[in-house]
Every structure is written in C-alpha cells, then in structure tokens.
Amino acid sequence: MGASMAAYNPRVRNGNARRKLIAWLKAQSFPCALCGKPINYGLPAKHPDSFECDEVVPVSRYWLRLYNAQQQCWAGPYATAEQAALARGNVQASHRKCNLEKSNKIISNENQSEKVIFRSRQW
C-alpha cells in the first residue's frame, strides 16, 4: 500500500468490471432515477438526454448508506471506494443532463457535508 488515494480512481482501474456493470444496468432499461422520465438508450453518449450511470452512494463517500429507489434496495456502506464503484446495488440509470445537475449540487454542498461526515480518509 502507501499509494496516494487521490491518484487512485476505482472506476478506471477496474475498467473491465465497470464496463460489464454499466452494460448490465443498460440492459435493465430503467427510466431516469433522477427525473423519472424514460431514457432513450440509443442516443450517443454526449447527448444531454442519453444514458449515464449514476452512483447512489458516491464513490468518494463509500462509507455512506443510501436507498437505491430504482432497484428498491439499500446501497452501502461499502468497505472501499472500489466496492462502491462495482456494486450492482449502487448504480442507477439517469439522463446525462440530470446526472450533471446532481453533481453540481453535490459540489456546491461539498464544504458543508465535509463537516457533517466525520471520518478520516486514510488509516
């Protein structure tokens, strides 16, 4: 160990497993978890209405436990960021534009949530 956590991206490092997970999620043909409207799974990846994989428990906050309303199961808490990135119960289908909107909200609340979640990031 001893590798910097900041340089470690569990989504990229487990590319093959992650691709399989996303393929599985797409095959479920869920409507958008964030706005509830159907997703056109045939749209190109950059299109605002295209499918995007969203994590219920953010990979950077893998110790949280949150409800996955799309699959009707609990997500987390996970032991590692890697587990959070690769768990079926932690992914939900969303529109690209809805996912972007959600990420922006999380970033604007970032400083506040850091104070609430009291936990050291590294052992």
Ligand SMILES: [Zn+2]
């Ligand atoms: Zn949506």
